[in-house]
Amino acid sequence: MSRRDPGPPPGGRSAGGKLLAVLDAFTRERPALTLSELARATGVPLSTAHRLVAELCAWGGLERSADGRYRVGLRVWELGALAPRGLGLREAALPFMEDLYEVTHENVQLAVRQDTEVLFIERFAARDAVPVLTQVGGRFALSATAVGLVLLAHAPAEVQERVLAAPLHRFTEHTVVDPRRLRAVLAEVRRAGCAVSDRQVTVDAVSVAAPVLARGEVVAALSVVVRGSSAAAVRSVTPGVRAAARAISRAVEQAGLTPEVLSAQPAG
Amino acid sequence: MSRRDPGPPPGGRSAGGKLLAVLDAFTRERPALTLSELARATGVPLSTAHRLVAELCAWGGLERSADGRYRVGLRVWELGALAPRGLGLREAALPFMEDLYEVTHENVQLAVRQDTEVLFIERFAARDAVPVLTQVGGRFALSATAVGLVLLAHAPAEVQERVLAAPLHRFTEHTVVDPRRLRAVLAEVRRAGCAVSDRQVTVDAVSVAAPVLARGEVVAALSVVVRGSSAAAVRSVTPGVRAAARAISRAVEQAGLTPEVLSAQPAG
DNA sequence: AGGGTACTTCCGTGTGGCGGAAGCCCGGTC
DNA sequence: GACCGGGCTTCCGCCACACGGAAGTACCCT
DSSP states (O other): OOOOOOSOOSSSOOTHHHHHHHHHTOOSSOOEEOHHHHHHHHTOOHHHHHHHHHHHHHHTSEEEOTTSOEEEOHHHHHHHTTOIIIIIHHHHHHHHHHHHHHHHOSEEEEEEEETTEEEEEEEEOOTTSOOOSOOTTOEEETTTSHHHHHHHHTSOHHHHHHHHHSOOOOOSTTOOOOHHHHHHHHHHHHHHSSEEEESSSSTTEEEEEEEEEETTEEEEEEEEEEEOSSTHHHHTTHHHHHHHHHHHHHHHHHTTOOHHHHHOOSOO | OOOOOOSOOTTTOOTHHHHHHHHHTOOSSOOEEOHHHHHHHHTOOHHHHHHHHHHHHHHTSEEEOTTSOEEEOHHHHHHHTTOIIIIIHHHHHHHHHHHHHHHHOSEEEEEEEETTEEEEEEEEOOTTSOOOSOOTTOEEETTTSHHHHHHHHTSOHHHHHHHHHSOOOOOSTTOOOOHHHHHHHHHHHHHHSSEEEESSSSTTEEEEEEEEEETTEEEEEEEEEEEOSSTHHHHTTHHHHHHHHHHHHHHHHHTTOOHHHHHOOSOO
C-alpha cells in the first residue's frame, strides 16, 4: 500500500472490510453503481473492486443488470429479513398498524432509533394522505419527527447529549432548534407518554407518536401523520396511536422480542 | 490449511468469502447463534470466526445481545431495503395490495422467483384469515403455490426443466407431483393468465395468482389466499387479483423498474 | 483514425489473514 | 474449594492468497 501509517487506515480497511465498504457505497441516493463508480467511491483500486464485486455477485449480495450497473441483491434483502429490529419488529406490529391505517387512512409509521438517527421500519400511506419526507429503510434526524422525539426522550443520556450538542437541523420555521427548548420538549414527552411534531418537518403536516415498549424499555415508536396546521388536528388520532402502540408492545413481548435483542447498538 | 486440494475448497471459501459464509449461517430457523455455533456451522476455526464476527459487528452487520448470541444487524436490513426486487418492488405494489386487502380481508401476497424457489416479498393477513405457511422473507417451492405456478410458467425454459426434473414435494393429497401434469398446468396458466392452487399447500386454503409485468416480462406475482375447499371459493376474488396485478405492473413501470433490473439472477 | 472511458485478465510481490495454542472466565459437580 | 469442561478472547509466527500495477479488450464519441 502507498499508505505509510501503521494504524488502521481510515478509508481502505483490511481484506473483508473492503468487501463491506463496497456494500456501503450503495445508498438510497445512489442505489445503482458502475464498477468504476464503485471503485472511486470506496477508494479501492479498480482491479481489486472488480474481484470483490465478482465475489459479491456470486454470493447474491449484488446483482448486475445488462446496463453494467450493480445493485444490491435480493440475498441481502433476504438476510435483512432476519434482523429482529427489521422484519421481526414489523411482523409483530403489522396487524395493529393495518387496523390504524384502515381507521384513519393517514400515514402510519413505525421506526426505531439507530445511534443518533431514526430509521423507518414500516410505513403505510393512502394515495391521498399528506406527502411526507420519510420512507421505509430511510433515516432521519431524531429531533424533528414525532417518532424521533419519542425515541430520543427515552434514549440513554449519552445519546441525548450527543444530539443536543450537535447543531439541530431546521426543516421549517416551527422546527425546534434550540437545545434548551428541545430539553423541555423531551421532558414533556416523557411526562405525557407521547410526542407531537407540529409542522416541524413539513409545513402542512402534524404527527403524534407513542412508544412501543418491551419489558419497560422503549424499543420503537409508532406515529400517525395527518394533514393540518395545528395540534388540534392531532387530537382525534392520539388515542388510536397510543392504543395501537400498547397493543404492539404486547405483541412484541409475546413474540419473544426482548429489549436485549431489540437494543444492541454497536457491540464488540 | 489442513486441506490438500488445490481447487476451490467446498466449504471454507477464500478470505471475504468466509465473511459471507458467516452471514449465510443465519437462517429463519436459526436466527441467533453463539460464536461456537457459528464456527461449527461455517466450518471456520473458532479464532478466525471470532475475528470475522468482530469485523461484522463493527460494521453493523451483526449485533450481539447480552446473552452472547449474534443476530443479523439492522445495517443488513437497511442495505437490503435498497434491493430493487425487495423494497423497490414492494413500494410500487403496496398501495394496490392495501386496496385488495381492505376489500377482501384475506391473505394478500407478493412474491418473486429466485432460481427455483419463490421468495415472498410482502404479505398482509387479517388476524382471522386462513393460516398459511408462507412468510415475508421466506422461500417456498415453485410448484405448489399459485404465485409459484405463475412465476414458473413464465420462467426461462432452463429453469422449468430443472424444476420438472427434480422430485416435486407433496404437501397435501391435492399437490401436483407428476411432471407431466405439472406441464399441463403450466400451459393452462400461460393460456389463462392466472394460476389457481387448489388445496395444494394446505387442505383448507385455495389461492389465485396473477403475474406482474414489466415491459412484457413477468417479474413478480400477486396472490390472494382464501379459506375454501374448492376453486369456487376463488372465483369471487379472481378479478380483483388480476386487476390489482395489472395496476402494480403499471406502477412498476412508472417507478422505472425495468425487467433488467428486476431479473438478474446470478451475474458474473 | 485517434483519444477517451470502462471493463477484464494476468501475475509477481509481500502483507495481513490464518489458525494452533495458551490463557481466561464462568458454572456445574464432587 | 478444588476440579473440570465449554465457550470466549488474545497472541503471534508462517506462508497462502489477496493485492494492485500494467497490459489487453471492447466500445463509445469526436
